[in-house]
Amino acid sequence: MTWLDALSAALIAAGVVFFIAGSVGLLRLPDALSRLHALTKADNLGIGLVALGTALQASSWTDALQIALVWLLALYAASAAGLLVARVAHARQRKGGR
Amino acid sequence: MNIDLASASALAFDGLLAALIVWLAWRLLTVADLFRATVLFIVLGLLVALAWVRLRAPDLALAEAAIGAGLTGALLLDTLRRLGPQGAADEAWPLRPTPSRVAGGVLIAAFGSVLAWSVITLPPASSGLAAQAMVALPDSGVSNPVTAALLNYRSHDTLLEVAVLLAAALGVWTLDAEPAPRAAPVDPVLAILVPVLVPLSIITGAYLLWVGSKAPGGAFQGAALIAGGAVLVHLVRPFAVRATFGVRLLLGLGVAVFALAGVVLFVFGAGFLTYPVAQAGWWILGIETFAMLTIAAVLVALFAGSLTSRDARQGQR
Numbered sequence: 001m002t003w004l005d006a007l008s009a010a011l012i013a014a015g016v017v018f019f020i021a022g023s024v025g026l027l028r029l030p031d032a033l034s035r036l037h038a039l040t041k042a043d044n045l046g047i048g049l050v051a052l053g054t055a056l057q058a059s060s061w062t063d064a065l066q067i068a069l070v071w072l073l074a075l076y077a078a079s080a081a082g083l084l085v086a087r088v089a090h091a092r093q094r095k096g097g098r
Numbered sequence: 099m100n101i102d103l104a105s106a107s108a109l110a111f112d113g114l115l116a117a118l119i120v121w122l123a124w125r126l127l128t129v130a131d132l133f134r135a136t137v138l139f140i141v142l143g144l145l146v147a148l149a150w151v152r153l154r155a156p157d158l159a160l161a162e163a164a165i166g167a168g169l170t171g172a173l174l175l176d177t178l179r180r181l182g183p184q185g186a187a188d189e190a191w192p193l194r195p196t197p198s199r200v201a202g203g204v205l206i207a208a209f210g211s212v213l214a215w216s217v218i219t220l221p222p223a224s225s226g227l228a229a230q231a232m233v234a235l236p237d238s239g240v241s242n243p244v245t246a247a248l249l250n251y252r253s254h255d256t257l258l259e260v261a262v263l264l265a266a267a268l269g270v271w272t273l274d275a276e277p278a279p280r281a282a283p284v285d286p287v288l289a290i291l292v293p294v295l296v297p298l299s300i301i302t303g304a305y306l307l308w309v310g311s312k313a314p315g316g317a318f319q320g321a322a323l324i325a326g327g328a329v330l331v332h333l334v335r336p337f338a339v340r341a342t343f344g345v346r347l348l349l350g351l352g353v354a355v356f357a358l359a360g361v362v363l364f365v366f367g368a369g370f371l372t373y374p375v376a377q378a379g380w381w382i383l384g385i386e387t388f389a390m391l392t393i394a395a396v397l398v399a400l401f402a403g404s405l406t407s408r409d410a411r412q413g414q415r
Contacts, residue, residue: 076294083287 008053015049018042032089040082047074112152119145127193132186136174143167156314157244160306164322165397172329173401239378240311248316249382253371257360260352260389267349267396271341271404289334299327307390311379317386321393328398339399349399352392356385 001009025038051071058064122145126138143166150159178186193199231243231251238246248256303323310316331337339345359381360371367374373381 073298077291080287080291084285087285087287 004056008056011049011053011056015046015053018046018049022046031093033086033093036082036086036089040078044075044078047071047078115145115149115152119149130190130192132178132181132190135190136171136178139174140167140171143171155244157242157316157319160314160319161322164319164326168326169322169329169397169401176401237375237378239373239375239380239382242310242312242314242316244314245310245316245382249386250373250378253356253385254360256389257353257356257371260356260392263393263396264349264353267399270400284334288330292330292334295330296327299323299330303327303390303394307386308383310386311382317390318393321390321397324390324394325397325401328394329401332398332402337402338404339395339402340404345395345399348395349392352389355388359385 019042022039022042025042026035029035029038048071051067055064055067058067119142122138122142126135126142129135129138143162147159147163147167150156150162181189231247234251235241235243235246238250240246240250303320306315306320306323307317308315310320363372364370
């Protein structure tokens with residue numbers, strides 16, 4: 001296992017740790033808004049680390065660039081989705097309920 | 099059997115994935131809340147796409163993720179919205195184990211095990227037509243064996259598939275009796291997504307069509323992406339897919355061009371949909387382009403319907 005493989009494995013493992021942290025937040029936090037906070041922050045960082053780890057394994061610069069573009073798109077869509085869910089959750093919270 | 103770390107971890111991953119798929123399917127049938135069931139369905143679609151990747155079928159994985167998880171999930175969520183909370187509570191029939199259902203489940207499990215055992219014990223030399231398909235690949239006009247099978251070896255199947263999709267759109271138009279309820283004011287965040295995601299979906303869809311001759315892709319996957327972009331536009335500014343001349347032309351073009359190509363080749367060429375070897379790639383690309391337009395239009399028509407709330411207020415159909 002070369003040092004590149006070891007670095008990739010470490011980055012991907014760190015990304016998985018952040019995903020687990022986000023999921024624990026989803027399960028244990030009290031209301032929708034705090035769960036959303038945990039999910040979006042932790043999962044986006046997890047995606048970034050996993051994408052970096054996979055990009056190191058890419059066979060050419062164009063492949064690594066494609067992975068970076070996919071990561072940017074995932075970030076963009078996930079942020080927008082998180083904001084949309086947060087608005088609905090906030091409105092629902094203001095009306096009463098969880 | 100050689101067990102090393104790589105194959106053991108692959109086996110563990112595959113086993114976990116299979117167990118998760120079965121468990122998710124069970125959960126979404128037995129949960130009482132329809133919204134939860136829909137979300138579970140979308141997750142199930144993603145996991146099944148992963149399963150296709152593990153089975154080394156990336157074309158199928160692309161189609162499953164885009165159509166099965168994405169568009170069908172969006173369609174179900176839209177249906178839930180139309181039902182409203184009371185309608186959703188009425189429609190929720192969670193699966194409860196009755197004696198007859200349990201007996202049926204045991205029978206199905208037994209049949210499934212027999213099927214699985216017969217597949218596992220197949221002699222390894224019986225790979226079907228794979229060898230002949232790969233041998234004929236240079237003459238088929240494309241270098242992706244899936245596209246060659248879909249549009250050259252079994253092109254008549256794909257022609258009929260596009261016709262079936264057209265029939266589905268016609269069926270939806272026939273049944274479409276209620277317009278969408280008046281939508282809440284659109285979230286500006288959704289409107290911001292449109293200028294980035296819609297052009298991206300068009301470009302990526304067209305790219306998937308083009309690259310389908312060499313790599314995983316093709317007309318269905320490209321059409322699903324373009325339809326996804328159109329659905330996003332529909333969410334921001336609802337439109338109806340009415341039976342105007344332009345829409346009918348778009349819906350009919352796929353089948354028409356495909357069938358016309360077949361007839362032209364039958365009359366002037368070597369046979370129905372038998373492409374001349376030198377130009378096969380161009381024939382396939384041309385047919386696929388029109389098929390992609392039609393499939394995208396059908397998927398959007400399935401989602402958008404043919405009525406808007408304004409039609410209901412004016413009493414029109």
